[in-house]
Structures are given as C-alpha cells and as structure tokens.
Amino acid sequence: MTAAYGLAQPGAALAPLIDPFARAITYLRVSVTDRCDFRCVYCMPETMTFLPKAEVLSLEELERLCGVFIDLGVKRLRLTGGEPLVRRGVLELIRALGRRIGTGGLEELTLTTNGSQLTRFAGELAAAGVRRVNVSIDTLDPERFTRITRWGGLTRFSKGCGRQRLRDWRSKSIWSRSRASTTMHSMR
Numbered sequence: 001m002t003a004a005y006g007l008a009q010p011g012a013a014l015a016p017l018i019d020p021f022a023r024a025i026t027y028l029r030v031s032v033t034d035r036c037d038f039r040c041v042y043c044m045p046e047t048m049t050f051l052p053k054a055e056v057l058s059l060e061e062l063e064r065l066c067g068v069f070i071d072l073g074v075k076r077l078r079l080t081g082g083e084p085l086v087r088r089g090v091l092e093l094i095r096a097l098g099r100r101i102g103t104g105g106l107e108e109l110t111l112t113t114n115g116s117q118l119t120r121f122a123g124e125l126a127a128a129g130v131r132r133v134n135v136s137i138d139t140l141d142p143e144r145f146t147r148i149t150r151w152g153g154l155t156r157f158s159k160g161c162g163r164q165r166l167r168d169w170r171s172k173s174i175w176s177r178s179r180a181s182t183t184m185h186s187m188r
C-alpha cells in the first residue's frame with residue numbers, strides 16, 4: 001500500500017520513516033535545481049539541456065515536501081543542486097525551512113555548494129539558520145580550475161576559502177595538492 005502523505009490532516013501524527021534494517025531515517029538531501037553556473041567536465045556537457053521548469057518542483061512544493069519529511073522524523077536536511085544558490089528565490093525556501101529549526105522538529109539545515117555565490121549569500125544564509133555549508137573545490141590551480149569547471153573562475157572566495165574569514169563564518173578545510181574541501185560553520 002502506498003502511504004498517502006498528501007491526505008494527512010495538518011497536525012496529524014505521521015508514522016516515522018524506517019528503512020528495511022529498522023533504522024529511523026533522519027537525514028535527507030534535497031536537490032533544489034539541476035542548474036549550475038559551472039560546467040564541470042565530469043558532471044555535465046557544456047551545452048546542457050536542463051529540465052523544463054514545469055517538471056521541476058516549485059519552491060512552495062519543495063517547502064511542503066520538506067515539511068512532510070520533517071513531520072516524518074527527518075532532523076537534518078541538506079540542500080544541493082546543481083548549484084542550489086543559483087535557483088531564483090531559493091533564500092525564501094531556506095528561510096522557511098530555517099524557521100523549522102528547533103521548535104519545528106528540524107535540528108540542522110545545511111548546504112552543499114560550489115562556493116561561487118557564497119560571498120554574496122553567506123550573511124543571509126547564516127541569518128536564515130544555516131550553520132554549516134560544504135564547499136568542494138577541485139583544484140587550487142586557477143588554470144586547471146577553469147579547465148575542469150569550464151565556466152568557473154577561481155574566485156577570490158574560492159582562493160581564500162578556508163584561509164580568509166567571511167563575516168560570521170569560520171571554516172575547517174582539508175587541503176591537498178589536487179583539491180580542497182571546506183566546511184564552513186556559521187558563528188551565530
């Protein structure tokens with residue numbers, strides 16, 4: 001039988017999600033867009049055909065869907081893409097989900113990003129309740145970076161990620177010759 005979540009009455013208790021090994025499902029990754037401002041060679045062709053808008057959940061639908069999962073016991077939510085921060089209006093969704101942190105059943109709201117938009121959005125993300133973002137950079141070599149990402153430039157943020165503090169954020173980085181992986185934590 002298929003559970004008809006859409007028919008649940010507001011406020012009605014829903015059975016928690018349990019996997020086949022009897023473990024509660026408390027972590028969910030949600031892709032908010034298939035679009036990206038990079039064209040990494042290992043990810044998508046340069047002339048990418050994205051899904052038509054009509055086939056992509058609206059921000060309101062995503063909020064509703066995430067809300068149902070939170071009601072079903074999801075405590076940690078990670079937004080991904082594509083690049084989540086290129087979706088127009090995504091901050092509205094992030095703010096709405098951020099309001100569910102604590103009293104609303106959600107414990108953590110995080111983001112995976114290529115970092116390209118982070119200098120622009122870091123303050124608003126922190127204000128919305130995001131306490132951690134993960135940034136993965138394939139290389140610290142500017143030429144190689146452009147070769148890999150095609151459309152990406154090793155921006156000031158990318159170069160400084162992990163060394164240069166963005167307002168309200170501190171970072172933990174794993175650096176190697178070939179790539180950098182950075183987790184940024186909000187200080188709010």
Ligand code: SF4
Binds near residue numbers: 037083114
């Ligand atoms: S940044 Fe991520 S989503 Fe964007 S093209 Fe590269 S691998 Fe794909």
